Amino acid sequence: MANERTLTIALNTLPRFRAAIACEACERFGSAAGVLAATAGELITVRGLGPVLAGAVRGLDAERVGEEEQRRSLALGIAILTLDDQDYPERLRLIPDPPRVLYRLGDLLPQDGAGIAVIGARAATAYGRTVAERLGRELATAGVTVISGLARGIDGCAHRGALAGGGRTVAVLGTGLDRLYPPEHRRLADDVAAQGALLSEFPLGAEPEPWHFPLRNRVISGLARGVVVVEAAVRSGALGTADMALEQGREVFAIPGPITSPTSAGTNRLIRQGAGLVEGARDVLEAFHDLADRLPAADAGTAAIAGLSVPEQRLLSAIGSAPLPIDDIIRASPGPAAATAALLTALELKGLVRQQPGKIFARV
Amino acid sequence: MANERTLTIALNTLPRFRAAIACEACERFGSAAGVLAATAGELITVRGLGPVLAGAVRGLDAERVGEEEQRRSLALGIAILTLDDQDYPERLRLIPDPPRVLYRLGDLLPQDGAGIAVIGARAATAYGRTVAERLGRELATAGVTVISGLARGIDGCAHRGALAGGGRTVAVLGTGLDRLYPPEHRRLADDVAAQGALLSEFPLGAEPEPWHFPLRNRVISGLARGVVVVEAAVRSGALGTADMALEQGREVFAIPGPITSPTSAGTNRLIRQGAGLVEGARDVLEAFHDLADRLPAADAGTAAIAGLSVPEQRLLSAIGSAPLPIDDIIRASPGPAAATAALLTALELKGLVRQQPGKIFARV
Numbered sequence: 001m002a003n004e005r006t007l008t009i010a011l012n013t014l015p016r017f018r019a020a021i022a023c024e025a026c027e028r029f030g031s032a033a034g035v036l037a038a039t040a041g042e043l044i045t046v047r048g049l050g051p052v053l054a055g056a057v058r059g060l061d062a063e064r065v066g067e068e069e070q071r072r073s074l075a076l077g078i079a080i081l082t083l084d085d086q087d088y089p090e091r092l093r094l095i096p097d098p099p100r101v102l103y104r105l106g107d108l109l110p111q112d113g114a115g116i117a118v119i120g121a122r123a124a125t126a127y128g129r130t131v132a133e134r135l136g137r138e139l140a141t142a143g144v145t146v147i148s149g150l151a152r153g154i155d156g157c158a159h160r161g162a163l164a165g166g167g168r169t170v171a172v173l174g175t176g177l178d179r180l181y182p183p184e185h186r187r188l189a190d191d192v193a194a195q196g197a198l199l200s201e202f203p204l205g206a207e208p209e210p211w212h213f214p215l216r217n218r219v220i221s222g223l224a225r226g227v228v229v230v231e232a233a234v235r236s237g238a239l240g241t242a243d244m245a246l247e248q249g250r251e252v253f254a255i256p257g258p259i260t261s262p263t264s265a266g267t268n269r270l271i272r273q274g275a276g277l278v279e280g281a282r283d284v285l286e287a288f289h290d291l292a293d294r295l296p297a298a299d300a301g302t303a304a305i306a307g308l309s310v311p312e313q314r315l316l317s318a319i320g321s322a323p324l325p326i327d328d329i330i331r332a333s334p335g336p337a338a339a340t341a342a343l344l345t346a347l348e349l350k351g352l353v354r355q356q357p358g359k360i361f362a363r364v
Numbered sequence: 365m366a367n368e369r370t371l372t373i374a375l376n377t378l379p380r381f382r383a384a385i386a387c388e389a390c391e392r393f394g395s396a397a398g399v400l401a402a403t404a405g406e407l408i409t410v411r412g413l414g415p416v417l418a419g420a421v422r423g424l425d426a427e428r429v430g431e432e433e434q435r436r437s438l439a440l441g442i443a444i445l446t447l448d449d450q451d452y453p454e455r456l457r458l459i460p461d462p463p464r465v466l467y468r469l470g471d472l473l474p475q476d477g478a479g480i481a482v483i484g485a486r487a488a489t490a491y492g493r494t495v496a497e498r499l500g501r502e503l504a505t506a507g508v509t510v511i512s513g514l515a516r517g518i519d520g521c522a523h524r525g526a527l528a529g530g531g532r533t534v535a536v537l538g539t540g541l542d543r544l545y546p547p548e549h550r551r552l553a554d555d556v557a558a559q560g561a562l563l564s565e566f567p568l569g570a571e572p573e574p575w576h577f578p579l580r581n582r583v584i585s586g587l588a589r590g591v592v593v594v595e596a597a598v599r600s601g602a603l604g605t606a607d608m609a610l611e612q613g614r615e616v617f618a619i620p621g622p623i624t625s626p627t628s629a630g631t632n633r634l635i636r637q638g639a640g641l642v643e644g645a646r647d648v649l650e651a652f653h654d655l656a657d658r659l660p661a662a663d664a665g666t667a668a669i670a671g672l673s674v675p676e677q678r679l680l681s682a683i684g685s686a687p688l689p690i691d692d693i694i695r696a697s698p699g700p701a702a703a704t705a706a707l708l709t710a711l712e713l714k715g716l717v718r719q720q721p722g723k724i725f726a727r728v
Contacts, residue, residue: 127622256620256632258491259643268620268643277636279623313599 002063007032008082010066012101013203014056018215020097021048036062072204078177079104089113095222095248099201103177106197112170114291115145116284117224117245118161119217120154120231120238121263128231128263131255132157133164135228138281140167142294145196147172147224149216150189152182154230154238163191172219173200174212181208199223214240221245226287228253228278232266239266242275251287253278315343316352319363326359366427371396372446374430376465377567378420382579384461385412400426436568442541443468453477459586459612463565467541470561476534478655479509480648481588481609482525483581484518484595484602485627492595492627495619496521497528499592502645504531506658509560511536511588513580514553516546518594518602527555536583537564538576545572563587578604585609590651592617592642596630603630606639615651617642675699679707680716683727690723 002010011017011032022035025046029035035043035057043054073080081088081102091113092098118136120128136146136158146162148155150171162169171192175181177200180189189198201219202212217240221227227245229252232238242252253276257264271277278284285291315333326344333340344361347353354364366374375381375396386399389410393399399407399421407418437444445452445466455477456462482500484492500510500522510526512519514535526533535556539545541564544553553562565583566576581604585591591609593616596602606616617640621628635641642648649655679697690708697704708725711717718728 127624131623255623256628256635256641257622259495259619260491264620265643268641271620271635272641272647277620277632279629279632279636283636 002066004032005082005084006066006070007036007062008066009069009080009101010060010062011035011057012201013065013069014053014060015206016053017057018048018097019099019201021046021053022100023097025049026100032062036060069203073103076178076204077105078204089223091225092219092222095218097218098222099219101201101203103200103202103204104197105177106193106195108170108197109145109168111143112145112147112168112196112223114288115147115168115170115224117147117220117227117241118154118158118230119148119220119227119241120158120229120267121233121236122151122153122155123233123263124153124157124231125261125263127257127261128154128255129157132230133161135230135255135278135281135284136161136169137165137167139284140165140169142281142285142291143167144281144285144291144294145170147220149174149213149220150180150185150192150198152185156185156188158230159188159192163195167195169196170223171196171198172216172223173198174202174216175208176200176202176204176206178204179206179208213237217241218244218248221248221250224250226251226253226284228255228284229267229270229275230255231257231261231263232270233262234265234269236266239270242270251276253284253287255279311339312343312346315340316347316363319347319353319361323356323360323362326361329361366430368396369446369448370430370434371400371426372430373433373444373465374424374426375399375421376463376565377429377433378417378424379570380417381421382412382461383463383565385410385417386464387461389413390464396426400424433567437467440542440568441469442568453587455589456583456586459582461582462586463583465565465567467564467566467568468561469541470557470559472534472561473509473532475507476509476511476532476560476587478652479511479532479534479588481511481584481591481605482518482522482594483512483584483591483605484522484593484631485597485600486515486517486519487597487627488517488521488595489625489627491621491625492518492619493521496594497525499594499619499642499645499648500525500533501529501531503648504529504533506645506649506655507531508645508649508655508658509534511584513537513577513584514544514549514556514562516549520549520552522594523552523556527559531559533560534587535560535562536580536587537562538566538580539572540564540566540568540570542568543570543572577601581605582608582612585612585614588614590615590617590648592619592648593631593634593639594619595621595625595627596634597626598629598633600630603634606634615640617648617651619643675703676707676710679704680711680727683711683717683725687720687724687726690725693725 025035029038040054043049083100132154139146140162145168146158147170148158159169169192177198221241221244229238229242245252254267254270255278330337330340353361389399393402404418407413447464480503496518503510504526509532510522511534512522523533533556541562585605585608593602593606609616618631618634619642694701694704717725
């Protein structure tokens with residue numbers, strides 16, 4: 001008798017034996033072995049499990065198929081995780097219909113469990129691409145794993161940004177891990193696997209079927225603690241992922257964009273509906289207490305500036321990071337010397353300007 | 365003894381005798397006549413009223429100056445309203461420091477009291493200009509008066525849009541009404557005066573002093589029931605107007621924009637702080653119960669269009685508001701006649717197309 005793990009993997013190779021069906025069937029019949037032992041009449045009492053699928057379950061040579069799938073995965077360097085494995089991502093395990101089987105190429109580290117998804121339109125604009133790459137890089141630099149879908153457009157840029165930032169990134173695919181889509185992301189996929197992982201709930205050889213992608217999207221949001229939508233049309237997969245994220249209790253963020261751009265119509269709508277408006281990684285990190293201290297220092301200065309008076313702001317912007325003697329600063333400032341000196345002291349107290357011996361000042 | 369109105373107008377001609385000072389002084393001394401009768405020692409007990417200004421008040425030949433100002437205004441076709449005049453805008457009267465004197469070229473109609481301000485950066489981008497003009501046109505078409513500052517950039521575009529929409533628009537200036545700024549808006553100012561009004565609290569001949577503009581901004585927001593910021597940098601006059609509007613209890617709205625655009629940084633920030641995100645006039649009108657029904661039919665159609673299939677959308681956009689026989693519609697449509705007829709029926713059921721006797725169709 002094959003073990004439960006092998007049978008679970010075998011069942012998961014059946015096309016259209018979706019996680020939601022698998023979860024309900026296993027609950028009904030106690031285990032994968034129980035599902036495989038059920039009659040067709042019993043099987044079709046499971047929601048979404050019709051006669052055709054029941055026939056496929058009944059006809060499955062589960063032990064052989066499950067073992068063969070594990071052999072092939074091993075040969076490709078792909079790990080297979082089931083719901084019961086310790087390595088299975090904790091956050092994903094808690095969504096309503098978690099994948100019972102998860103293929104993994106590369107590694108998941110503990111910090112990947114606190115990753116942020118950056119997703120959006122395949123038909124992205126130059127604006128969206130720039131922003132996705134920047135956000136991916138900023139998050140990665142702050143030590144946050146960037147999760148996305150390896151799709152054309154926003155997804156690819158988000159992964160690339162994270163890689164460029166020297167950080168970690170995880171891609172969730174709507175195909176088997178041996179069947180990359182889109183094909184031009186081959187190199188990118190290799191890089192992601194090297195600095196993170198490729199994940200899929202679909203068996204080896206699974207094609208990019210349209211119905212795979214909404215399922216894939218729930219895994220992206222399920223893995224992440226927050227989802228940032230960079231660009232999305234009003235009826236789009238990215239907005240579907242945002243809805244899924246809300247159902248899963250994830251924070252949803254969106255990048256605003258021109259009201260004249262169709263790919264920003266979805267993100268602007270999300271913001272109107274309450275999604276957090278994001279102008280940079282700072283806005284995402286600040287939403288999570290444990291991440292707020294990961295903000296880069298240069299960024300922190302920008303925030304402090306917001307509380308300055310206009311003369312303080314002017315003086316600060318006149319001082320560069322190169323040290324400057326106070327006399328030069330006073331000469332270059334419009335007000336009287338005493339006022340400029342007082343402003344300098346104020347900026348120093350606010351931690352924005354540093355005084356060096358000999359009354360020489362520089363920006364922090 | 366000159367009347368109170370003449371003395372009020374005279375006091376208002378004194379440079380730096382700002383409304384806030386005038387209001388406090390008149391409250392302290394009972395009237396403009398009381399202010400003019402006060403000693404310098406008494407005058408300087410008013411907040412913001414220093415010895416120099418007190419000297420100017422004492423030295424003012426009020427009766428002569430006030431009468432001369434009224435004579436000159438009359439000759440220019442400019443009406444002068446004081447706080448006590450029935451014509452004085454009701455909403456503006458209720459702000460903390462209303463102008464005690466308001467110069468008006470053109471007319472204010474009752475509906476102008478429910479106007480919406482559309483404001484923003486002088487250094488606007490092409491995006492901001494397009495949006496300001498479109499929003500001005502949409503609001504004007506819906507019968508809403510567009511209030512702005514006649515400045516370069518967003519303000520000018522908002523006025524132009526309103527004029528193009530055949531609606532009403534009001535410009536509040538930071539100069540005397542005989543001293544337009546910027547000079548290239550001469551023609552625009554004439555058009556605004558013809559389809560609305562130019563307003564200013566500054567006396568004839570007043571120059572575009574930098575300190576006039578924040579004061580002007582409080583009048584813009586004070587006149588309006590809501591303020592839409594189209595584009596604004598993070599430290600800008602437009603954001604100042606938005607702050608003022610909030611203090612005055614006005615609704616504040618903002619147009620989102622690219623996070624890569626400095627002139628959208630201010631509007632994106634406003635949205636993050638709770639300003640209503642605006643994608644078009646619809647979003648502004650919907651915020652006011654009495655305006656919600658002013659949505660243009662075309663706009664209402666746009667909302668319904670969101671639920672249409674692509675062939676339905678194509679057919680709808682091919683049908684104009686002029687009635688068209690079904691044969692013409694079928695001839696102009698790509699699909700077979702029966703399909704087109706079915707689509708027409710669907711559009712009719714959705715209330716987007718109206719059938720007239722003789723199988724003649726038009727958009728609703």
